[in-house]
Amino acid sequence: MKYVAMATYIFGSFYVFFGMHTRFFNLKSRVNKQFFRLMVALAVWAYAYVISISEPTAESSAFWRSFSVFGWGVFHSILLHFVLIITEYRNLSNKRSTLVIIYLPAVINIVLFAPFGYFAAMPFKPMAADFSGINVFGVNLGRIWIAVYHIVFLTLSLLLIIHWWVEQRANAILRKKISYLLVSVIVPYIAAVSLDIMPFQSPVFPAFEVMIYAIPATMMFYILRTSGKLFERSNIEYWHPDSKALPDESRLQLFRTAARIFGIGAAASFFAGYLMLGRDLAKELPLTLIVLMFGVFIALIPHITAVPTLVKQNQLVRVFGFD
Numbered sequence: 046m047k048y049v050a051m052a053t054y055i056f057g058s059f060y061v062f063f064g065m066h067t068r069f070f071n072l073k074s075r076v077n078k079q080f081f082r083l084m085v086a087l088a089v090w091a092y093a094y095v096i097s098i099s100e101p102t103a104e105s106s107a108f109w110r111s112f113s114v115f116g117w118g119v120f121h122s123i124l125l126h127f128v129l130i131i132t133e134y135r136n137l138s139n140k141r142s143t144l145v146i147i148y149l150p151a152v153i154n155i156v157l158f159a160p161f162g163y164f165a166a167m168p169f170k171p172m173a174a175d176f177s178g179i180n181v182f183g184v185n186l187g188r189i190w191i192a193v194y195h196i197v198f199l200t201l202s203l204l205l206i207i208h209w210w211v212e213q214r215a216n217a218i219l220r221k222k223i224s225y226l227l228v229s230v231i232v233p234y235i236a237a238v239s240l241d242i243m244p245f246q247s248p249v250f251p252a253f254e255v256m257i258y259a260i261p262a263t264m265m266f267y268i269l270r271t272s273g274k275l276f277e278r279s280n281i282e283y284w285h286p287d288s289k290a291l292p293d294e295s296r297l298q299l300f301r302t303a304a305r306i307f308g309i310g311a312a313a314s315f316f317a318g319y320l321m322l323g324r325d326l327a328k329e330l331p332l333t334l335i336v337l338m339f340g341v342f343i344a345l346i347p348h349i350t351a352v353p354t355l356v357k358q359n360q361l362v363r364v365f366g367f368d
């Protein structure tokens with residue numbers, strides 16, 4: 046299980062990279078914000094599971110397994126909302142009633158399965174492993190609810206993308222890109238549904254499920270970036286107090302590079318100290334979070350110190366058709 050934990054941690058770090066890289070490129074884009082939330086949910090899911098299977102005691106393992114609900118318990122709601130946005134169902138994605146319907150199951154998941162939640166201890170049963178004692182979901186009403194939530198929301202997301210693909214018959218370029226996205230979504234869909242309906246549980250199932258989502262995550266990151274929309278410029282540029290000129294791109298890139306270095310350092314420190322050397326989580330986790338937060342602060346410096354002024358920029362070609 047040690048190697049499973051390491052692999053899951055690496056995938057979680059890629060999710061963090063995807064999310065942070067898109068988020069700080071454009072703080073105003075609605076798509077960037079939602080994609081960032083999607084990647085954060087996957088990262089929380091991965092990291093919480095890594096700690097769960099790495100902790101030496103059953104109590105600590107159960108706590109972090111419950112904490113993973115802040116990843117898997119909200120991911121599918123965020124995914125459905127993201128799909129509504131990119132498929133241009135604006136009348137649905139902007140309605141308060143739609144958002145309530147989408148996110149109410151996620152709230153229920155947190156109430157039921159979060160640490161100290163109603164089913165926090167009930168869904169788990171200890172299983173022996175070569176690396177540590179780990180906890181997996183037992184077969185009960187809690188697991189049935191989780192399976193229904195996953196399957197329904199994944200199916201709705203898949204059907205929306207298929208409908209979007211069918212509608213783009215006149216746009217060969219867009220239809221081709223949607224085809225790539227559709228194929229990347231079908232693979233984890235089949236895997237996730239198969240795992241949810243299996244009558245037994247394995248300690249590697251959660252790790253496999255969170256890692257299989259790397260396929261659509263990478264495809265979304267690549268397609269949206271090359272389409273020029275996920276990384277589009279904001280309509281608001283910034284004047285610096287010490288200059289009358291617009292900020293130099295190289296200056297912004299310098300801060301982004303420094304932030305990436307701190308992020309990589311934080312991830313590598315936790316990987317080496319906790320997973321490889323087996324040091325105490327209470328010491329390694331705070332250190333990692335401090336270094337990571339410092340990197341986030343560096344990434345935000347250009348936006349914190351800037352004085353915004355409305356400078357309209359030319360609109361980019363609408364490739365994916367969302368804001």
